[in-house]
Each structure stands twice: as structure tokens, then as C-alpha cells.
Amino acid sequence: MPDAPETPDIHPVPALTERAPAKVNLSLRVLGRRPDGYHELASVVAFAGAADRLTLRPGPDLALALRGPGAPVLEADADNLVLRAARELAARVTGLMLGRFTLDKRLPVAAGLGGGSADAAAALRLLARANGLAPEDGRLFAAALATGSDVPACLLGRSCLMGGRGESLTPLALPRFGAVLVNPRVPIATAAVFRALSLPPGPIRGPESVPPGFATRQAALGWLADEPNDLEAPARGLAPVLAQVEAALAATPGAHLVRMSGSGATMFALYDDCRAAARAGRMVAAAHPGWWVKSTVLG
Numbered sequence: 559m560p561d562a563p564e565t566p567d568i569h570p571v572p573a574l575t576e577r578a579p580a581k582v583n584l585s586l587r588v589l590g591r592r593p594d595g596y597h598e599l600a601s602v603v604a605f606a607g608a609a610d611r612l613t614l615r616p617g618p619d620l621a622l623a624l625r626g627p628g629a630p631v632l633e634a635d636a637d638n639l640v641l642r643a644a645r646e647l648a649a650r651v652t653g654l655m656l657g658r659f660t661l662d663k664r665l666p667v668a669a670g671l672g673g674g675s676a677d678a679a680a681a682l683r684l685l686a687r688a689n690g691l692a693p694e695d696g697r698l699f700a701a702a703l704a705t706g707s708d709v710p711a712c713l714l715g716r717s718c719l720m721g722g723r724g725e726s727l728t729p730l731a732l733p734r735f736g737a738v739l740v741n742p743r744v745p746i747a748t749a750a751v752f753r754a755l756s757l758p759p760g761p762i763r764g765p766e767s768v769p770p771g772f773a774t775r776q777a778a779l780g781w782l783a784d785e786p787n788d789l790e791a792p793a794r795g796l797a798p799v800l801a802q803v804e805a806a807l808a809a810t811p812g813a814h815l816v817r818m819s820g821s822g823a824t825m826f827a828l829y830d831d832c833r834a835a836a837r838a839g840r841m842v843a844a845a846h847p848g849w850w851v852k853s854t855v856l857g
């Protein structure tokens with residue numbers, strides 16, 4: 559049989575791909591409400607192995623296509639954080655080459671894992687690669703912060719202490735943990751949780767304790783035990799199922815710390831290694847087939 563004729567390559571520019579890892583707030587203190595309405599935070603942030611995946615085929619037009627298990631709950635419209643981040647960078651870089659993005663959406667949406675922020679940061683990294691911008695180019699950071707408070711940390715992409723509303727980032731040594739992330743498939747809007755906190759504008763207090771950087775898992779767990787997530791109480795009011803999620807994670811062997819990430823409703827537990835996390839993840843998934851359960855690595 560003769561060979562099929564070759565399809566001409568109508569996209570000669572190679573596609574670029576970036577992972578967009580889930581952000582986990584291991585601790586989150588709210589230090590006050592600022593005059594601009596945002597809350598001043600002090601949060602130890604880590605990144606998980608669990609991730610969305612974003613591809614860019616560089617070109618003059620800006621477009622987005624969605625696929626993957628999370629695609630049905632999202633719109634590929636102008637409000638999508640991938641496109642917002644691209645527009646923010648285009649507003650700062652004359653003649654920026656854009657392109658067609660494809661987002662493989664795997665992380666739950668409105669879940670406290672910063673999935674949209676991770677996608678936005680991945681979009682900025684891809685555009686930087688396509689345009690030869692250095693990762694430390696200040697326009698990337700500015701575009702990130704203009705897109706959302708969590709985007710600068712996602713652009714940094716490594717464990718850090720996050721301050722301000724998300725603009726102050728100090729890299730932080732953190733040992734590796736196994737982790738299980740559990741979302742009960744109850745989306746929570748970040749703004750609603752901050753509203754439920756009902757903090758009046760006023761003076762910003764200083765952090766009670768500044769993390770020193772952690773050489774061992776024991777040192778990290780010791781410090782984190784005294785540094786909770788201040789958004790957990792208001793989130794529990796909005797999503798009472800969090801009590802069940804906490805109980806399910808706490809019942810798994812080897813769970814060190816059970817806590818909510820960001821404004822929820824994803825909760826996580828930390829383990830000594832990935833095997834313990836995988837075993838725990840299987841337990842929770844079997845008991846709660848309707849929940850999103852992911853065992854992963856963190857740090």
C-alpha cells in the first residue's frame with residue numbers, strides 16, 4: 559500500500575509546555591485588613607506534584623482551548639486567568655508574541671489550591687520563553703500581581719513565605735513530604751471567605767513567628783503546629799463538610815498535620831513519604847468516592 563500523503567505542517571512553530579502545580583498554604587495568618595480592602599497575609603506556601611498542564615503554540619493571535627477533567631466547569635472566555643495574565647504582560651511588553659494556549663485542567667476549581675493562579679503563572683512563563691524574556695524580568699512579576707494575589711508565588715514556583723497580599727516572597731527551605739489533597743467538590747469563592755472573616759480595616763499586626771527555614775520534617779511540623787490557617791473557621795461556616803474531610807484525613811495512618819489550604823475547601827495531610835500518602839489517599843477515596851482525592855509530593 560502506498561504511504562499516506564504527509565499532512566503539511568500548518569504550525570511550524572514548536573509548541574511549548576509548562577506544568578502549573580497546585581499551591582498549598584501550609585500555614586496562613588491574616589495580619590489585618592488594609593485600606594485597599596485586601597488582607598495582609600503571612601503564609602508558608604509549598605507546591606505539589608499535582609498540576610495542570612499548559613501548552614502554547616506561539617503566534618500573533620491570543621486564544622485558549624480547554625481539555626481535561628476540569629474543562630467542563632470552566633469557560634475559555636476572556637476572564638480565564640490564562641488570558642488575563644497574557645493581556646497583562648502584553649500591556650507591559652511592546653510587540654509581545656502571543657499564541658494559542660491549550661489548558662489541560664486537572665486541579666479542582668475554586669479550591670484553595672490556586673489552580674487558576676498556577677495556570678496564569680504558567681502562561682507568563684510560556685510567553686517569557688516564546689519572547690526570550692529573562693525569568694527575573696520585573697514585567698513578569700508586575701503582570702503576575704496585576705492578575706491575582708497568588709500569581710507571583712506561583713510564578714516563583716518554589717516553597718516560600720508569602721507576605722503582603724501576595725507580593726512579598728521569601729524563598730524558604732522545606733523538606734519533602736508525602737501529601738494527600740482532598741476536595742469535597744464544594745467550590746468556595748476566595749472573596750466570600752475573606753468576607754466571612756469580618757475583619758474591620760485597621761492596623762496590621764506583625765507576624766507572631768517568622769519561619770527560619772527547615773532542615774528536617776520534624777522541625778517544619780513543630781513550627782507549623784502553632785501556625786494555623788486563619789481562614790479555616792470562616793470556611794467551615796460556609797462548607798460544614800470540612801469537618802468530615804478533616805476526620806477522614808486524620809483517621810489515616812501516619813497523618814502528621816491535617817489542615818485547609820488557602821480559602822478552601824481543599825484540606826491536606828502530610829506524611830513521611832509518598833508511599834504512606836498513597837496508602838492514605840486510597841483509604842479516603844474508597845470511603846468517599848464523590849470527593850477529589852490526590853496523593854502527591856510536596857515541598
Ligand SMILES: C[C@@](CO)(OP(=O)(O)O)[C@H](O)COP(=O)(O)OP(=O)(O)OC[C@H]1O[C@@H](n2ccc(N)nc2=O)[C@H](O)[C@@H]1O
Nearest residue numbers: 595596597670671672706707708723748749752820821822
Ligand atoms: C487566599 C489565598 C491564599 O494563598 O489563596 P486561594 O484560597 O485563593 O487559593 C490567596 O491570597 C488568594 O489569592 P487570589 O485567589 O489570587 O486572590 P485575588 O484574585 O487577588 O483576590 C480575590 C479576592 O479575595 C480577597 N483577598 C485576596 C487576597 C488577599 N490577600 N486579601 C483579600 O482580601 C479580595 O476580596 C479579592 O477581591
Ligand SMILES: Nc1ncnc2c1ncn2[C@@H]1O[C@H](COP(=O)(O)OP(=O)(O)O)[C@@H](O)[C@H]1O
Nearest residue numbers: 637638639667668669670671672673674675677
Ligand atoms: N484557568 C483557570 N483555572 C481555574 N479557575 C479559573 C481559571 N480562570 C479563571 N478562573 C476563575 O478563578 C476563580 C478562582 O479559581 P482557582 O484559582 O481555582 O481558585 P483557588 O485559588 O481558590 O483554588 C474561579 O472562580 C474560576 O472560575
